[in-house]
Amino acid sequence: MPTHYENPRALEPKLGTPVLPWWRRFVRWAETLPVIVGPNVRVTRTPLGMKVMVRTSNPVRTPFRVSRSGLDLRISVGTVDGEVPWIALDRSGLRGNVRLDGDRGPDLDPAPVSQVAFRLTADDAPAMDSDGRSYLVIAAHLQRMRDSALASPGLSAETLRLEHHRDLSPTARNLARANSGAAYHPLAVLYWSPDRITIERIGQVTHHNLQLLEDDEGIGYYAAT
Amino acid sequence: MRWVSYWRPLEITTDDASGYRHPWQISLRWAGERDQWEAQIFRDSYVGGPAAREVEAPAMPWRRLPRVTRTRYGDKDPRTPVSPWVSDEPLIPLPAAIWRSLGKDADPVLAGSGETIPQPLLDLGAGTGDELRVDRVEQTFTLSLGGSLAERSRLRLVRALDIVLHVERQRVRLDADTAGELSVVLDLPAATAPYVTAQRARYDPALVPGSILEQFTAALDDTGIDRRLVGRVYLLSRPGAPDRSPIDGTWQPYVDQGLFWNPQHRTTRELNIVEPLRLRFPTGLAGGVGDSLIQATLADINERDALASLLVSQASVTGQYFT
Numbered sequence: 001m002p003t004h005y006e007n008p009r010a011l012e013p014k015l016g017t018p019v020l021p022w023w024r025r026f027v028r029w030a031e032t033l034p035v036i037v038g039p040n041v042r043v044t045r046t047p048l049g050m051k052v053m054v055r056t057s058n059p060v061r062t063p064f065r066v067s068r069s070g071l072d073l074r075i076s077v078g079t080v081d082g083e084v085p086w087i088a089l090d091r092s093g094l095r096g097n098v099r100l101d102g103d104r105g106p107d108l109d110p111a112p113v114s115q116v117a118f119r120l121t122a123d124d125a126p127a128m129d130s131d132g133r134s135y136l137v138i139a140a141h142l143q144r145m146r147d148s149a150l151a152s153p154g155l156s157a158e159t160l161r162l163e164h165h166r167d168l169s170p171t172a173r174n175l176a177r178a179n180s181g182a183a184y185h186p187l188a189v190l191y192w193s194p195d196r197i198t199i200e201r202i203g204q205v206t207h208h209n210l211q212l213l214e215d216d217e218g219i220g221y222y223a224a225t
Numbered sequence: 226m227r228w229v230s231y232w233r234p235l236e237i238t239t240d241d242a243s244g245y246r247h248p249w250q251i252s253l254r255w256a257g258e259r260d261q262w263e264a265q266i267f268r269d270s271y272v273g274g275p276a277a278r279e280v281e282a283p284a285m286p287w288r289r290l291p292r293v294t295r296t297r298y299g300d301k302d303p304r305t306p307v308s309p310w311v312s313d314e315p316l317i318p319l320p321a322a323i324w325r326s327l328g329k330d331a332d333p334v335l336a337g338s339g340e341t342i343p344q345p346l347l348d349l350g351a352g353t354g355d356e357l358r359v360d361r362v363e364q365t366f367t368l369s370l371g372g373s374l375a376e377r378s379r380l381r382l383v384r385a386l387d388i389v390l391h392v393e394r395q396r397v398r399l400d401a402d403t404a405g406e407l408s409v410v411l412d413l414p415a416a417t418a419p420y421v422t423a424q425r426a427r428y429d430p431a432l433v434p435g436s437i438l439e440q441f442t443a444a445l446d447d448t449g450i451d452r453r454l455v456g457r458v459y460l461l462s463r464p465g466a467p468d469r470s471p472i473d474g475t476w477q478p479y480v481d482q483g484l485f486w487n488p489q490h491r492t493t494r495e496l497n498i499v500e501p502l503r504l505r506f507p508t509g510l511a512g513g514v515g516d517s518l519i520q521a522t523l524a525d526i527n528e529r530d531a532l533a534s535l536l537v538s539q540a541s542v543t544g545q546y547f548t
Contacts, residue, residue, distance in 0.1 A: 168276040168277070186271075186277040189271070194296055203277070203312045205273055206487070207247070207248065207487070
């Protein structure tokens with residue numbers, strides 16, 4: 001424990017106070033201040049003194065944050081119109097679908113979130129003549145949504161899901177949209193290695209939850225407020 | 226005594242645990258080897274929308290390009306400057322020539338143009354300079370001095386520049402010839418990808434036109450480029466630096482961030498043409514005596530009518546950023 005506390009008011013220098021003695025008193029006073037260990041503060045005491053490690057901020061939780069391990073993409077939970085989108089548990093779709101928060105529907109047990117991953121294969125790599133980018137997008141299949149509105153209101157694995165697209169150029173996008181009546185929004189850009197075998201880095205595009213709005217000019221995604 | 230040393234702070238470190246940086250976050254570094262400041266924009270920066278569009282940084286020579294960009298070009302030097310993507314995290318050069326002076330040693334006439342120094346920089350010791358204000362109505366000049374000599378000698382110099390995002394889009398304009406024919410001219414954008422520039426001129430957001438006349442003026446002034454401020458970068462000298470001191474590594478950078486998310490960009494096209502009347506008059510009256518006079522008058526009327534149609538017609542492509 002500190003030997004004594006000095007009144008900080010008594011430390012206040014006045015005009016004409018000699019600087020060096022005041023500075024020594026000030027340092028002596030500062031050394032007596034206790035460190036109160038709270039969240040994000042770690043204190044290591046040694047015979048020579050004390051080390052204080054302060055973590056300045058809590059980790060920021062970003063919706064739809066994409067991280068990778070090999071060709072497995074893990075996506076943090078985010079929402080579109082308050083609904084959590086779905087992904088297929090494997091590429092063949094045999095193992096069924098799962099929501100990003102692990103929910104698999106009313107009849108099944110939830111999957112551990114650690115196992116919820118979007119699994120890519122080398123077949124998903126972009127063409128060699130492109131810039132080496134592909135996209136993880138969120139797709140709202142509006143036509144299916146309208147068709148299923150009477151049967152089961154709300155969004156489902158078929159209507160709101162994450163998809164991987166090798167090309168988002170306007171031509172390909174417009175064709176895909178015309179064919180499937182879907183609205184896309186990129187979550188992340190995947191930059192592949194020059195040999196198109198591994199993903200080198202990920203560019204995060206979306207940093208917030210989304211809202212789906214339809215106006216005269218079509219359907220778009222907006223930041224949820 | 227043992228207890229005192231037990232509590233003595235030996236080392237205090239802070240650690241930004243999250244490591245989170247938002248899109249378009251600007252960081253600055255002094256490149257001593259090149260004698261200039263350089264800016265870097267955080268790599269997760271795109272112009273969103275249906276396709277995540279890569280944003281191009283200013284073109285730079287091959288040896289200054291990030292490794293990622295060189296790999297994308299197949300490690301072959303094209304012998305011309307290349308524009309890297311912002312997602313490649315290039316270092317954007319900010320040479321001394323593109324910094325504008327604010328405050329103490331700013332040009333008095335330019336200082337009167339209305340750009341003020343932000344309060345946080347004033348608190349750090351920057352000061353306002355002399356200002357020359359011109360009142361055109363009263364025809365007077367007012368020179369206001371920025372403080373006493375003693376105060377001015379302790380002030381810090383300020384330099385600033387703006388980093389601006391540009392998206393080029395189609396631009397339509399109406400042309401009217403003397404015969405009253407209106408034609409719509411479509412200008413295609415020169416640059417297909419969005420790009421950022423570091424510019425000396427202060428960025429001012431475009432005004433939203435209200436009246437018809439303002440809309441007409443805005444349509445005439447339309448350059449087909451939608452701009453948005455990414456951030457305004459300031460440099461502060463040491464206190465008491467002499468006027469017009471060159472910029473070096475001792476200056477302190479501050480960024481006034483203007484964009485915190487990936488914006489989406491949308492283009493809206495409007496075409497609403499009001500046809501001109503194109504008046505005609507039967508010729509041959511009074512033995513054709515008045516024909517030339519009437520035709521000349523009609524041509525004049527038709528020309529004015531065409532211009533009036535142009536004024537009330539709307540052919541515009543407007544761009545808009547949204548989240």
